[in-house]
Amino acid sequence: MSYVDYTVGEPIADTKCPAGPIEERWDRRRFTAKLVNPANRRKYTVIVVGTGLAGGSAGATLAEQGYHVVQFCYQDSPRRAHSIAAQGGINAAKNYRNDGDSIHRLFYDTVKGGDFRARESNVRRLAQVSVEIIDQCVAQGVPFAREYGGLLDTRSFGGVQVSRTFYARGQTGQQLLLGAYQALSRQIAAGNVEMHARTEMLDLIVIDGRARGIVARDLVTGEISTYFGDAVVLATGGYGNVFYLSTNAKNSNATAIWRAHRRGAYFANPCFTQIHPTCIPRSGDHQSKLTLMSESLRNDGRIWVPKAKGDNRPPDRIPEQERDYYLERIYPSFGNLVPRDIASRAAKNVCDEGRGVGPGGQGVYLDFADAVARMGRDKVAEKYGNLFEMYQRITAENPYEVPMRIYPAIHYTMGGLWVDYDLQTTIPGLFAIGEANFSDHGANRLGASALMQGLADGYFVLPSTINDYLARHPHDTVDPRHPCVTEAVADVRVRLDKLLSVNGDRTPDSFHRELGELLWDNCGMARNDAGLRKALERIPELREEFWRRVKVPGSGSELNQSLEKANRISDYFELAELMCLDALHREESCGGHFREESQTPQGEAARDDDRFAYAAAWEWRGEGGRPPEEHGGGTGVAPVLHKEQLVFEYVHPTQRSYA
Amino acid sequence: MRLTLRIWRQRGPERPGAMTTYEVDGISEDMSFLEMLDTLNERLILEGDEPVAFDHDCREGICGACGMVINGQAHGPERTTTCQLHMRHFADGDTIDVEPWRAAAFPVVKDLVVDRSAFDRIIGSGGYVTAPTGSAPEAHATPVPKPVADTAFEHAECIGCGACVAACPNGSAMLFTSAKVVHLNVLPQGAPERESRVLDMVAAMDGEGFGGCTNTGECALACPKGVPLQAIATMNREFLRATRKGAR
Incomplete structure (x- = not known):
C-alpha cells in the first residue's frame, strides 16, 4: 500500500x-x-x-x-x-x-x-x-x-x-x-x-x-x-x-x-486553505509568524509592481507609466477588491515573473499616495492609523510616504x-x-x-x-472507570511520555519549520500532482524522524512549553498528510485550491463540477499506508472518502468572473 | 549583533528565582524581541537546558499575552507590546535585563510567566453590559454620537496585558479597571448599570490586592495602546457619583 x-x-x-x-x-x-x-x-x-x-x-x-x-x-x-x-x-x-x-x-x-x-x-x-x-x-x-x-x-x-x-x-x-x-x-x-x-x-x-x-x-x-x-x-x-x-x-x-x-x-x-494577499513579507529565517495587514486597506490602497523585470529602483523613482497596477488592469470592475484567492495568485504570478519588490523579490507594493492626496493624511490615519503604525513598527518604513510591501501568507482554513x-x-x-x-x-x-x-x-x-x-439524550453520569475513559487517558500519557523520552538532537521548532516549508512549496498557493506526491512521500519520513530525533527538555509535571509545542507538531504531520491527499485527489481548481493542471486559458481556477461538486469528508482508519509499528498506534488502513454531493438550487454554478 | 541577556529564571511559584546571564550572537535587527528569545531557547534546548518560559501568542500586539520588564521598563523602551519591539532599538554589545511583571496581584508562575487572572475577575464583577443573546433591539434604535463612540473605543482598546500594573510603583490596576468603566459607562447601552459597574469593579480590584493610585502616571506611559491617564479621573468621578447616589 x-x-x-x-x-x-x-x-x-x-x-x-x-x-x-x-x-x-x-x-x-x-x-x-x-x-x-x-x-x-x-x-x-x-x-x-x-x-x-x-x-x-x-x-x-x-x-x-x-x-x-x-x-x-x-x-x-x-x-x-x-x-x-x-x-x-x-x-x-x-x-x-x-x-x-x-x-x-x-x-x-x-x-x-x-x-x-x-x-x-x-x-x-x-x-x-x-x-x-x-x-x-x-x-x-x-x-x-x-x-x-x-x-x-x-x-x-x-x-x-x-x-x-x-x-x-x-x-x-x-x-x-x-x-x-x-x-x-x-x-x-x-x-x-x-x-x-x-x-x-x-x-x-x-x-x-x-x-x-x-x-x-x-x-x-x-x-x-x-x-x-x-x-x-x-x-x-x-x-x-x-x-x-x-x-x-x-x-x-x-x-x-x-x-x-x-x-x-x-x-x-x-x-x-486560504492565502491572504496582504501580509508583511518575511524578513529572514528567524521569522516566527507573519503579520496580516487588513484587506480593508485594499479599499484605498493601490497594488502595483514595476512593469520591467528586475527593476530595483526605489518606488518613488519609478514613474507612473512604468508601473503595472495589475489587479486594476486584469480585473477592471473589481480592481484591487477581487477576492483573496485571486489577489494572492496574481501577486505570486508577478513575483514568479521576476517583477516582485523588496528582499528576494517576494513582495508587491500597496500604495496609499493617491489616497493621501484624495482624502488627506488625517482621514487616512483615522481609517487605517493603527495598521500603518503596526507596519512601521515591524518594517521601520513609513507607509504614508513609502508604499507598503506585501506578500500572501496562510491565513485561514x-x-x-x-x-x-x-x-x-x-x-x-x-x-x-x-x-x-x-x-x-x-x-x-x-x-x-x-x-x-x-x-x-x-x-x-x-x-x-x-x-x-x-x-x-436524557442526562446520565459517566463512569470514570469506563474502559473508554481509561484508554483515552492512557493514550495521552503514553504520547507525552514518549515525546519526553526521545531525547534526540533536534528541536520541535526545527521539525515544524521543515514541515511548513514542505507544505508551502507543495500544498500552498499552487499545487500539482508531482509536488503533492513528493510531499506525501516526504511527510511520513519526516514524522518518523521526529519521533526518533526530537528533543523535549524538562518534565511533564510542570509548565513545559516545549512539550506543548512538540505534542501539537506531532498532530500536524498526520494532518499535513491528509491535506496533501485531499489536494491530490481533487483534480480541479476551486477557490484557494489551485491545481496547476486545471486552469482556464486566462490562468484562472477551472472547476470541474461534474466530478468534484462535493465536500470531501475523510474518515480516519489509521496511519495511512504506514506500517503501524513505525508509529506505535493505528491500524495501517488507508483513509476513507465520503462524498457529500452539493446541490445548487438557488445559486447556479458559473465560472467566477471578477473582470 | 551580539548581546548579553540577564534573565529572571524561576522554576515555579514557590521556588526562589535569580537573574541568569546568557550571551546571544547573530541577532538581526529585524527580529522582534520574542524572536530573539526564540533564538536563545532553540540553543538552550539543544544544550540540554530548559528554555526560558514566557507568555506570547498573536505576536502582533493585540492579544495581550506577552509582557516583560526590559531594562526596567514594562514592554521595553518603545511604547508597544514586547512582541512588537524590534531589536533595531538595541545596539550591538548591549546588556539587557529581562524580568517578569512584578506585582503582588500577579504572582510568578515560571520564569517570565505571571498569573493575571485577577484581571478576569475584575471584568466578571461588572465589566459587561447585561444583554443576553437574543434580547437586543435593532442596532440603529439608539444612535450614539460619534465623539461618544470614539471615546468608548479609545478605552476599549485595552488589551489586558498588565503593563500598567507592572509600571506602577504601587502595583495599581486603576488604568485597567478605569478603561473598562469608561468604555461602558459613556455608552447609552451601558447606562443602566453605570453605578453598580463602577462600585463593583473597584471593590473587586481592591479585593485582588492591587495597590492604590497616587497619580504617578507611569501606567499611561507604559500602556501600549495609549489608554489615557484621564480614564482614572473619570472613574473616580463615576465612583463618587455612584456613591452619592447610594446605588448598588
Missing part, C-alpha cells in the same frame, strides 16, 4: 437540512427541534473547548439559557483567543447604505465567493442570522465605527460590490471578542460557566458512540484530568499553523479537532470537521463551530465573513440546535 491510497466509502446522504424553500429552512429546523425544559437545563453539562468568537459566544449563550457549561482555553485568559487579531470587519446584510444589499445577496456573494463548494442551506442561514449579530454586539457595547449622525458606518470588502462590512477601526475582532468575553465573564462570575484557562484538550472521550468528555492537561501543573458532559463543543479554530509561518497566533493548533478526527469525526476539505446542518459532527454529541468546522465558506472565504460565521454559530445556531440533541 502506498501513501497516496484511499478508498471511497458510502456517500453522505443526510445532512439533516430541512426541505422546503431555502428562506424557510432555518425557521423550520428551529421549530422541529426538540427543546429542553428550562428547569431541566441545569442538569445538563456542555463542554466547550475554545473561547474565541464562536466558543466565547456559545459558552455565554448556553449558560444564559440555563445549561451548566465547562469551558477551556489554552491561553491564560479567555480574552486572548486568536479571534482578537481579526482586523477588518464583520459582514451583515443590514442594507443600511441602501445600496441594493439583502440577505439573498449576502447568501449569493458567499456561495459564489466560496467557488460553489459550500452547502447552500448553511450559507443562507448565515446570511439570515448576520443581521441579528450586529444588534447583539451593539447591545453589548461594542464600539463600532459611527457616522456623525450617530449611526453605524460600513465599508466594502473584497469580492462584493456593496458596503456591508461593520468595523471598529482595524480592531474589529478585538472588540467583538471582548463583547463575547464580557458576556462569558458575567456567566463565570454567576457560577454558570466553570472556566479552565491554561488548560489544553488532548483527547476526546467517546462512550457508546457518543462524545461524553475530554482529556485535558493543566498547562501549569502538567496534571492530566478528565471532564465529562452531555455534549462536547469544539470551537478551537483552524489549522493554518500546520504551515509554521502563518498569520495565526503561535499557539493556535489543530490537536483538538485532529484528536476528534482520530476518534471518528470526519474531516472535510482539508486542502481548502476553510476545511475542518465535517458537520451537518445542526453543526454536529459524525460523532453524536460532538459539535464543531467557527473555523473548526468546514461548513460555510466553501473553497474560499470572503473577507469579514469569519467573524460573522463565528458569532452566528456561537450566539444563534448552536444554542438552538444543541437543544435537540440534549432533549433526545
